[in-house]
Amino acid sequence: MTETLTTGFETVTNKAGKAFTAVVDTVSPTVELPKEGILLASLEPTDFDYGSLEATRPQDLAQERSTGRGLIDAPPLTDYLNKVLGRVAEQAPAQNVPARVYVKDSLEINAGAMPSGAIVVPMGLLRVIATEDELAFLLGHEFSHVMKRHHASDWYLKAQKYSLAGMELGFDVAKSFRHRFAGKAENQLDDLMLANEASLLLSETLLSPAWTRSQEDEADVLGLDLMYTAGYDYRAAFTLVDKLGEAEKQLVAEQKQPGERVLDYLESRVDETSPSRHIDPTKWQSLVEGVAKQTWTWVNRQFTRNHRTHEERRTFLNEYADAEGRYVTAIKPRQPVPWSAQGRKAPPRAVTSADAAAIRAAFDNYEIARRAEEALDKRDAKGALALATKASRAPIEHATYPRIIVYDAQLALGKREAGTQALRPALASSEPALIVYMRMLDTPIAKRDWSEAQRLVDQARETIGDPPQLLPLRVYLLVKQDNKVEAMALSSECRLEHPEGIGALCAQALEGRDWQPRERIATRS
Incomplete structure (x- = not known):
């Protein structure tokens, strides 16, 4: 895989014509695909230092537990997800990869893989997935980021630096807002709710990993190979990509307005939200403006990142899978096996009927x-x-x-x-x-x-x-x-x-x- 990467700042403008600075990446990537056979077969066997990676997991999980609503404690669900991950991971040439799935208490639709091998899947994304085959592609994709050590790239480290800074700013400013307005008259409720909205929006979205386009392409192809060799229907990858495209459009449409309201709120409260008379007002204004920029960066993330669109992603995967001689084993047509609350005719293949019922109950309660x-x-x-x-x-x-x-x-x-x-x-x-x-x-x-x-x-x-x-x-x-x-x-x-x-x-x-x-x-x- 080769790529040309430039990290910098770009000016974006909101509806009101206000300009803000956003951190963006410009990437011209290529993924070297084999002319015959699958990419997975070309990988050299590797042995991960399980202990050293596992030792960093508490730090990764601490970040997740400290932002938003943290992780979900639902053993039947997480046990099932890890069984599917195990089936997919067994097909990889890498040994001792310390991968494990955790469920995030969020309506987001973007999963994330941490350096320690922790794969965090939000509940919102699981609500979109209807079959175990689709789930196998998702987990194969995230596992591939860990297996290929994408976290070691310069871009990932730079992106994490900006994300952590943004998360800290968002938490602190909104926290000060909450303390300032707590206990005030009922007509101040909107101020308080917006302050909390800013905190949740920033802390949940700015912490996720940012991959280059080439890394995403490689994870897509390897995820497809892994699910195929594990016996899953690779065509489910196409249906999942289509679903994610529609779900993301809806999510952006629903959350763009709140994002803009938060931005306007932060700007209008610069003077009255200073946490202490001893803090330089100029410094506080800079701090609030920094959060505003980070907020707007998130709102415009879909429009500034140099990644494939969902349509391009589907075409890329389809062309790879349809290459002559690529997937030589014919897959017999069959009905997808439902696993979540969206499909109740049969239990998932990796769990018992009792566990399937518990998983459905978890989704029902969440709804x-x-x-x-x-x-x-x-x-x-x-x-x-x-x-x-x-x-x-x-x-x-x-x-x-x-x-x-x-x-x-x-x-x-x-x-x-x-x-x-x-x-x-x-x-x-x-x-x-x-x-x-x-x-x-x-x-x-x-x-x-x-x-x-x-x-x-x-x-x-x-x-x-x-x-x-x-x-x-x-x-x-x-x-x-x-x-x-x-x-x-x-x-x-x-x-x-x-x-x-x-x-x-x-x-x-x-x-x-x-x-x-x-x-x-x-x-x-």
Whole structure:
């Protein structure tokens, strides 16, 4: 594979004619395909250092658990996904690749492969997939990124640098907005909701890997080869690409308007959202503008990246598969085997009937939670509470999504204690999310119960992996517990490691100003 890569900045313009800077890549790639046979057969056998890669997984998973709603604890579903991955991975010449599938609690449709071999598939994407054959192509594609060590490329490392910076800015600015507006009059609700929307939008989308076009092409071809040699119908790859094209168009159409609203909101709140009178207003304005640019970069991502369109991707795969002598074994026509809630006539091939029923129940509950979220958006707190409570049952009884909605609905009804109790099962999840701990911390902070707040922070650090988002709160709690020396040391360390957003919040926390919990207002971040 050869490619010419240029990384730089490009100016994009929104509907209002405002120009912003976006990080883009310009790539002229080629993938060297064999004239005969399959690309997979041309790969040399390799042996991965399983231990060294596995050792980096906690850091990868900590990032996922610290953004958005984290990962989903649903063993029947994740077990099934990993069985399919195992079938596909067995066909690869690479040995000891530490690949494992995790399910992300998000409606996104873009999966991601981490350097440690963790493959993160969002629930939104799984809702699009209807057959095990389509799933095999998806997992084969992501596995190929790991097998070919695409994470070692210069472009991936540069993209991650920009993404992490954007995520930090988004979290910190929106976090300051939440504290500024928490407890205000009901007519300030839109401000608070938009602040949370900015945080979720940034933290969920800017962290995903950015591959070059050649890397995507190579992963597509190898994914096709892997699913074919594992016995799956390679034509399912074409149907999945078609579905993703339609789903992405719909998602962009639905989320472009919120993205633009968030951008306008950030720009209009530069002066009144400065977190501290001691912070230079010019620096704060630069910080907010940085988040605005990152937001707009995400909104325009579909239009600035130099990747194949879905139509081009399908044509590329079809031409490869149809080459004479490429796939010599005829595939007998048959009905696709359904696996998810979208197909209930037969259980999937890699699981038992009982597990298939549990998987369908997980999708059903997730759909109920989505309806609960819509009800909460419409200010129907009682309706949202009823639906979210129904969704908080097996096999996703520990999942973050429905329980966060229960908490927010109870908060809107003035019942914070009941909401806190509803969150507790989420702490027992095998996939704890930072957002749960942040919600749980509202109660002890409101009661000025610093020891209980400290206990929750310590538990979050131990289970998630010491996320940097907790640094300002750690400084604040040290001040409140009269550990001023330790607070000053931690604040200095925080500002050294995070000179922009989080560092500014650590400086604010050192002042010991009240950390305002949510009051009566249903918010989601």
